[in-house]
Amino acid sequence: MNYWLLKSEPNEYSIDDLKSDETVIWDGVRNYQARNFLREMQCSDIAFFYHSNVKPPVIAGLARIIATNLADPTQFDPNSKYYDPKATPEQPRWQTVRVEFIEKFNQKLSLPQLKAMFTPEELAVVKKGNRLSVMPVPSDTAQRLLNELSVSKEQITENQ
DNA sequence: GCCAACGTTGGC
């Protein structure tokens, strides 16, 4: 199992939105490095849900990857701001995943706290100037985060 | 609101 971090501006889509939707397709990513990470995701992988562009930025919750290698439907929609005229259903350029709500944290970890806990090598989101919206979280970093957030193994395992 | 960081575009 692999761990990831997904950034979202809560004005656009928050952990509360995911909680009420239960699942969502993670559309709108238009950065190749981020897309390549989306392509690597596998079912039952865990994602830390990060709220960006708020004071302070926080890890707000947890999500599970439940479907992979999906063509992002917004690339085919001329009315979407994520429309890509070079993409066709036969040859899509942007793949993504569907995620499922697991948990919203009461005690959120803020970016200053994350900077105190981790080096940029351990957790890329603490690196100054990092604009990537999808990034891997090394397994040992993920374990430390889950421990800090008091997440039990049962909570992140499917078929509880 | 500012601006550093950095990805993308396009002229050459």
Added chain:
DNA sequence: GCCAACGTTGGC
């Protein structure tokens, strides 16, 4: 294929 110009992200 280089790189200046430009646009966007996102912390501060």
